[in-house]
Amino acid sequence: GSGGKEGKSWRRFQSYKGEAALPKEAENLRIYVDRKAQTVILPVHGFAVPFHINTIKNVSKNDEGDFTFLRINFQTPGQLAGKKEDTPFEDPDATFVRSVTYRSPEGHRFDTISKQITDLKKEVNKREQQKKEMAD
Amino acid sequence: MTTQFDRIFHGLSAESGKFRVAASGMAWKAEDTEGVTAVPSGDIKWAQWFRVARNFQLRVGLKDRRRETFDGFMREDHDKLAAILKQHFGITLEVKDVSFKGWNWGVTDIQGQELAFLVSNKTSFELPLNQVANSNIAGRTEVSLEFAPSGSANKKSRSGMDEMVEIRFHVPGTHTRIRGSDA
Numbered sequence: 658g659s660g661g662k663e664g665k666s667w668r669r670f671q672s673y674k675g676e677a678a679l680p681k682e683a684e685n686l687r688i689y690v691d692r693k694a695q696t697v698i699l700p701v702h703g704f705a706v707p708f709h710i711n712t713i714k715n716v717s718k719n720d721e722g723d724f725t726f727l728r729i730n731f732q733t734p735g736q737l738a739g740k741k742e743d744t745p746f747e748d749p750d751a752t753f754v755r756s757v758t759y760r761s762p763e764g765h766r767f768d769t770i771s772k773q774i775t776d777l778k779k780e781v782n783k784r785e786q787q788k789k790e791m792a793d
Numbered sequence: 794m795t796t797q798f799d800r801i802f803h804g805l806s807a808e809s810g811k812f813r814v815a816a817s818g819m820a821w822k823a824e825d826t827e828g829v830t831a832v833p834s835g836d837i838k839w840a841q842w843f844r845v846a847r848n849f850q851l852r853v854g855l856k857d858r859r860r861e862t863f864d865g866f867m868r869e870d871h872d873k874l875a876a877i878l879k880q881h882f883g884i885t886l887e888v889k890d891v892s893f894k895g896w897n898w899g900v901t902d903i904q905g906q907e908l909a910f911l912v913s914n915k916t917s918f919e920l921p922l923n924q925v926a927n928s929n930i931a932g933r934t935e936v937s938l939e940f941a942p943s944g945s946a947n948k949k950s951r952s953g954m955d956e957m958v959e960i961r962f963h964v965p966g967t968h969t970r971i972r973g974s975d976a
Contacts, residue, residue, distance in 0.1 A: 672895025676844040677868075679893060683846050686805070686954040696895050700955055701918040703805055703864060705846035709895030726958070731897045733963040735934060751898035753963040754910070755935060760942055760958045 667745040672696040672707035679705055688727070688759060690773040695781060697729070697774055699757060708754075710777050718771045725764035727771060730756045796877050802847055802864040803830050807954070812851075812863055814874075816881045819853070821863060832861060837882045842871060843916065844891045851886075858905070890915040901962065908938075920960070937961045 672694050673679060680698070682689040683705035689698045695710045714730040733753040734746055761767050794815065801812035803821045810823040818833040832853060839854040849866040851874065866874065875886040892899075892915035899912040907919040926941040939959045 670895070673893035676891060676893060679844075684848070686846055688955050694895075699957070700846055701957055701960075702921060703845045703847070703850065703862065704843075704891070704916075704918040706918045707893055707895040708897055712895065712897040728959075733897070734965070735963065746898070747896075748898055750965050752901050752910075752965070754897040755961040755963040756959075757957055757961075758959040759955045761953070761955055763953060 665745045667747045669747075670695075670709050670711050672709045679707070688770050690770060690777060692773070692777055695777065697777075699729070699759075701757075710774075710781050713774065713778060715778070716771045716774045718767055720764055723762055724760050725762075725767045726758055726760055727767045728756055728758045729774070796873070798866060798870060798874075800865050803828070804862055804864075805954070809865060814877050814881065830861060834882055837884065839887070840878050840882075840884050841887045841889050842874075843889050860905075892917045901964075931961075934963055934965060935961055936964055 672691075673696070678694075680689065680691050680694075682691075683698050683700075686700040686703075688700065690696075691698060691707075694707070696707045697710065697713065699706045699708060708729075708731070712731050714732050714736075716730070717728045719726050731754055732744055732746075733755045734744075734749040759767075796814050798812045800809045801821060802809050803823075806823070806828075808823050808825060808828070810821050810828070812821050813819065816834065818831060818835075818837070820829060820831040822829050832855065836855045836857075837853055838856055841852040841854075843850040843852060845864055847864040849864070849868065849870065851863045851866060853861050853863075855861065871886070871888075878884050878886050892912035894912055896912050896917075899910055899917060902909045902911055903922075904919070906922050908922055909919045910917045920938065920940075924940055925938050927939040929937045929939075931937060937959060938961075940957060942956050942958055
């Protein structure tokens with residue numbers, strides 16, 4: 658089709674300008690979806706680590722015994738997506754976080770988080786699509 | 794003279810406590826339980842300052858390559874803390890830059906017993922390698938690290954913190970890049 662060969666270029670994005678912008682909720686050491694910043698904040702051994710929604714591919718959830726596991730998959734180069742690889746990367750040779758998995762006894766909360774991330778992803782994709790249509 | 798900071802956490806403790814510094818050393822005492830962690834002045838080698846989830850972290854390096862971390866300091870505690878660490882122990886509180894860009898790509902770097910993930914030369918997070926329960930190389934470019942969950946017996950004990958049990962990295966195998974080289 659047309660436009661396929663244009664080669665999308667990587668567009669800069671950033672979650673927060675500095676530490677002061679980190680929302681208060683990060684203190685709870687729980688996964689927090691900051692819709693305004695289009696960012697998911699993950700607690701990693703005491704750090705509050707933001708991941709912009711553009712870096713997230715999808716989420717999956719499964720229950721095992723008393724616990725629920727939430728896995729967040731990220732965009733990385735060289736994934737067998739089944740489709741043409743057209744996701745641009747700033748630095749394809751860097752080391753990427755490909756996925757992280759969390760465990761919680763509160764399944765319903767992970768349900769909510771999973772839905773929030775999926776909805777945010779949809780919302781951003783939709784906006785992106787609209788922008789593209791406007792540009793045409 | 795003793796300087797005290799309130800609402801400080803020791804490591805990943807759910808419970809906060811009091812943190813005191815004097816010429817003899819530093820100590821953390823839990824608010825409600827009996828927990829006490831004391832560090833005598835002779836053991837203190839270095840100190841670092843990080844922005845973490847629970848505001849700021851004081852990380853103290855000890856003589857036998859161990860370290861202790863104390864979270865919950867406020868931004869404005871920095872100057873006071875830097876001054877008393879200098880005064881009592883003759884060490885400089887080193888400020889470590891932390892990235893909040895939200896990127897999932899960067900560089901891994903082994904720093905002591907930590908695997909640091911750096912984004913644009915700033916720390917994004919660190920993983921304690923001594924808590925890795927299992928690691929795996931899946932395919933040519935994927936490395937996974939598994940962490941043993943801490944609260945399996947009494948799962949409510951840590952006030953519902955979310956525990957990361959696995960992380961996978963995509964590591965480009967063929968393009969080995971030396972950190973810091975622009976070539």
